[in-house]
Amino acid sequence: MATAKELSDLSVEDLGRRAVELKATLMQDNLKLRTGALDNPSERTGHKRDLARVLTVLTAKQAAAAKKK
Numbered sequence: 001m002a003t004a005k006e007l008s009d010l011s012v013e014d015l016g017r018r019a020v021e022l023k024a025t026l027m028q029d030n031l032k033l034r035t036g037a038l039d040n041p042s043e044r045t046g047h048k049r050d051l052a053r054v055l056t057v058l059t060a061k062q063a064a065a066a067k068k069k
């Protein structure tokens with residue numbers, strides 16, 4: 001898990017890539033949950049929170065870039 005401070009050091013492109021990766025991971029977690037193969041359900045919660053954290057920082061950076069223009 002990365003903190004918001006660590007994420008704020010990343011570029012917009014890196015945050016976008018990380019968001020796509022986390023969305024794919026969540027889809028896999030959901031599939032495993034439905035098939036009963038999910039070993040640790042708390043990991044799914046952690047992935048959801050990480051995605052929310054990444055999207056929050058990404059949105060803030062995009063808003064700041066739009067404000068500068």
